[in-house]
Amino acid sequence: EAQVTQNPRYLITVTGKKLTVTCSQNMNHEYMSWYRQDPGLGLRQIYYSMNVEVTDKGDVPEGYKVSRKEKRNFPLILESPSPNQTSLYFCASSQKWRIGAYNEQFFGPGTRLTVL
Amino acid sequence: GQNIDQPTEMTATEGAIVQINCTYQTSGFNGLFWYQQHAGEAPTFLSYNVLDGLEEKGRFSSFLSRSKGYSYLLLKELQMKDSASYLCAVRDDTGTASKLTFGTGTRLQVTL
Numbered sequence: 001e002a003q004v005t006q007n008p009r010y011l012i013t014v015t016g017k018k019l020t021v022t023c024s025q026n027m028n029h030e031y032m033s034w035y036r037q038d039p040g041l042g043l044r045q046i047y048y049s050m051n052v053e054v055t056d057k058g059d060v061p062e063g064y065k066v067s068r069k070e071k072r073n074f075p076l077i078l079e080s081p082s083p084n085q086t087s088l089y090f091c092a093s094s095q096k097w098r099i100g101a102y103n104e105q106f107f108g109p110g111t112r113l114t115v116l
Numbered sequence: 117g118q119n120i121d122q123p124t125e126m127t128a129t130e131g132a133i134v135q136i137n138c139t140y141q142t143s144g145f146n147g148l149f150w151y152q153q154h155a156g157e158a159p160t161f162l163s164y165n166v167l168d169g170l171e172e173k174g175r176f177s178s179f180l181s182r183s184k185g186y187s188y189l190l191l192k193e194l195q196m197k198d199s200a201s202y203l204c205a206v207r208d209d210t211g212t213a214s215k216l217t218f219g220t221g222t223r224l225q226v227t228l
Binding site: 033035050090103104105107109 | 159214215216
């Protein structure tokens with residue numbers, strides 16, 4: 001089954017304790033992205049990756065890191081989490097973006113993170 | 117930067133038609149998406165417009181006017197299961213960067 005998976009689905013942690021949220025897709029997609037979703041603010045892009053070893057900042061990258069060593073995986077790293085990073089996080093992937101192409105993004109199920 | 121506006125909430129009756137509007141401002145426009153998101157779930161793709169005009173897909177249609185920076189999602193024959201948030205998202209390609217920016221979403225409540 002074609003899908004994007006994220007782990008963990010739920011996480012409660014404390015300020016300053018490094019954590020990684022994994023994201024994996026089995027559709028051979030070039031493009032992957034991380035979003036956070038907060039009430040009243042909608043989905044905001046944290047980082048995205050156009051292909052292996054190519055990553056770039058989205059709109060809210062502060063406090064996050066990513067890596068893209070393999071095509072299928074795109075982990076999100078919080079080196080020193082803080083309470084303002086409490087949010088619902090979504091990973092998404094799509095085929096390589098081409099002008100006019102049908103570049104539907106497939107979203108993972110989400111990770112609800114609470115930082116105390 | 118980008119600015120995307122859509123209404124926060126809408127209410128409509130089962131069986132009716134509802135139109136959800138989205139206006140945007142962007143420098144490197146390269147397509148507009150509509151997604152549906154039920155509470156607590158991931159967004160799911162509804163439509164993609166890159167050229168002006170209407171795209172129809174069953175009960176859902178999406179319209180785009182690039183010159184006006186305007187799109188709408190039209191839902192016909194509303195069903196209770198259509199109660200969800202509807203997200204407008206704009207793709208912006210500038211140089212080598214390619215970003216997707218979402219509006220804050222429109223929460224649609226379908227009533228009997």
